[in-house]
Amino acid sequence: MTKRQMRVAERRDLTDRISEFTLSAAPGETLPGWQAGAHIRVDVPGGDRAYSLIAWDDARSAPDTYVIAVQREEAGAGGSAHMHGLAKGDMIQVAEPKCDFPVVSGQGAVLLAGGIGITPMISMAAALRAAGTDVVLHYAGRTRGVMAYCDALGDLLGDDLHIHCDDDDSALNLDAVIDSLGDRQFYICGPKGMIDGARSKAEAAGVSPDRVHVELFDNGSADAEGDQSFEVEIASTGEVFTVPPGRTIIEVLEESGQDLIYDCQRGDCGICQTDVISGIPDHRDVVLSDAEKAEGKVMQICVSRAKSARLVLDL
Numbered sequence: 284m285t286k287r288q289m290r291v292a293e294r295r296d297l298t299d300r301i302s303e304f305t306l307s308a309a310p311g312e313t314l315p316g317w318q319a320g321a322h323i324r325v326d327v328p329g330g331d332r333a334y335s336l337i338a339w340d341d342a343r344s345a346p347d348t349y350v351i352a353v354q355r356e357e358a359g360a361g362g363s364a365h366m367h368g369l370a371k372g373d374m375i376q377v378a379e380p381k382c383d384f385p386v387v388s389g390q391g392a393v394l395l396a397g398g399i400g401i402t403p404m405i406s407m408a409a410a411l412r413a414a415g416t417d418v419v420l421h422y423a424g425r426t427r428g429v430m431a432y433c434d435a436l437g438d439l440l441g442d443d444l445h446i447h448c449d450d451d452d453s454a455l456n457l458d459a460v461i462d463s464l465g466d467r468q469f470y471i472c473g474p475k476g477m478i479d480g481a482r483s484k485a486e487a488a489g490v491s492p493d494r495v496h497v498e499l500f501d502n503g504s505a506d507a508e509g510d511q512s513f514e515v516e517i518a519s520t521g522e523v524f525t526v527p528p529g530r531t532i533i534e535v536l537e538e539s540g541q542d543l544i545y546d547c548q549r550g551d552c553g554i555c556q557t558d559v560i561s562g563i564p565d566h567r568d569v570v571l572s573d574a575e576k577a578e579g580k581v582m583q584i585c586v587s588r589a590k591s592a593r594l595v596l597d598l
Contacts, residue, residue, distance in 0.1 A: 286326070291373045292348060297431040301399065302367060303337075306349045306377060316344040317380035319410035320403045320498075323349060325366070326376035332362040333547065335403035335498075336380060339439065340413065343406070349377070352431060354399040383552045384498040386410060387468050391417035395460060395481060397473025398424055400500040401432060404472060408440060417467065423447040423455040423477070457481055461488050472498040475550075478569045486572055497569045499551035513589035517541070517598045518560050532584040532596075541598065543584075550586035557584050562594035 292307035308314050317336055324331040334351040336343075353366040369375065386392060386407050396404045401422055411418040420440055424430040427448050436444050447455035455477075461484050469490065471481050478497050485495050510528040515536065517524075526535045533545055533555065545555035550568030559582055566576040568583035575581065584596070 286376050286378050288374050289349070289377045291369050291371055291375065294369065294371055297352065298429055300355045300429065301352055301431045302355075303350065303352045303431075304366070304369065306351070306375070308347055312347075314346045314349065315379050316346065318382040319343070319386055319406040320384035321380040321382035321406075322384075322403070323351065323380050324378040325351075327362040327365045329361065331378070332366075333549075336406060337402055338406045339409055339435065343410075349380075352399070352402050381546075383547060384470070384472070384496065386470070389414070389416060391465075391467035392419070393460065393464055393467050393469050394418065394420040395469070395471045395473070395477075396420065396422045397477040398430075398500065400473030400477075400498070401430070401436075403498060404470070405432065405436070405439075407470065408436075412439065419443045419445070419463070419467075421445045421447060421455065421460055423449075423473070425449045457484050461485055461490065464490060464494075468494050468496065470496045473500055475499060475567075475569060482569065483573055486574075492572055497551055499547075499549045499569050510588065513591070514593040515589075516593060516595045518595055519598060523593075526588070531586065532588075536584075536598075543598075545585055548585045550583050553583065555583055555585045556581050558597035560595040560597055562592075563590040564588075564594065565590045 289306040289308060291304055293305040295303040297303055322333045322335045324333050334353060337350040337352060353363055355367045356363045384403055392411055394404045394408060404420060408418050408420050420436065420443065422430065422436065427433060433446055447453050457480055469485060471478050478499060482495060482497065512525055512527045515524050515526055515532055524535050524539055526532055533543055537543055546552050551570060553570040559580055564579055564582040565588040566582060567586045570583055
């Protein structure tokens with residue numbers, strides 16, 4: 284993965300918890316272009332974190348800066364706290380843009396964002412609007428005061444922006460959003476609960492799964508109160524490994540020298556999907572449909588765990 288040093292050129296506080304960072308390249312350097320919905324990975328203590336790129340127009344082919352917004356998570360692993368400790372002039376390591384959440388060109392779209400999940404939707408809405416494609420954005424949050432970019436989104440989308448606040452009569456109605464889809468593509472980004480609810484309602488309404496696209500903005504999917512240790516058996520070798528609470532299957536298997544293919548480690552890209560030979564998965568991803576989860580034949584090993592004492596995986 285190619286990485287480069289970038290400087291924090293500007294920092295702007297958008298709400299009490301959300302700050303926007305403009306990252307600049309070295310003088311005279313042109314940054315790699317990117318696709319609407321793309322993210323970069325930024326090095327933080329103990330690893331890296333993915334942050335969606337923001338653009339308010341369709342000029343993403345030869346940028347000299349990248350713009351991201353980061354929400355401080357008090358109960359997180361420390362990545363957002365590190366980012367919020369940065370000031371103008373600080374240097375960070377940044378990987379090249381990657382897009383796991385692209386828009387389908389030329390097809391109308393309904394976008395549903397929850398909280399900080401608004402960030403990839405900005406470039407997606409801007410790209411669709413610039414192309415003359417029908418786009419509607421539903422943006423949900425607890426109160427308007429904690430939601431970033433509301434006014435700028437109104438300038439971009441006008442009446443095609445719908446803001447939903449939990450504390451008034453505009454609160455999100457998922458059934459109404461699903462009913463409004465028609466033949467348009469459906470893009471969802473936000474916390475896992477919102478994604479699960481929207482996907483389940485879309486599936487129940489007969490919306491084809493290939494029209495539903497998701498990206499998860501929730502780093503806690505792999506951990507839950509009451510998690511227990513379980514065993515993972517590698518079918519090809521018979522090796523057995525114990526996965527304790529607070530650790531993922533990928534972390535344990537990689538530590539033992541297993542060669543695995545994965546990317547997001549959030550349960551939303553599907554790259555780590557693995558066949559389950561026996562055992563009962565505890566699905567915590569947003570990739571599989573309700574029917575696929577009930578079937579139990581595949582799982583996303585980056586976030587999902589086990590309901591049985593052992594899983595035998597086709598690895």
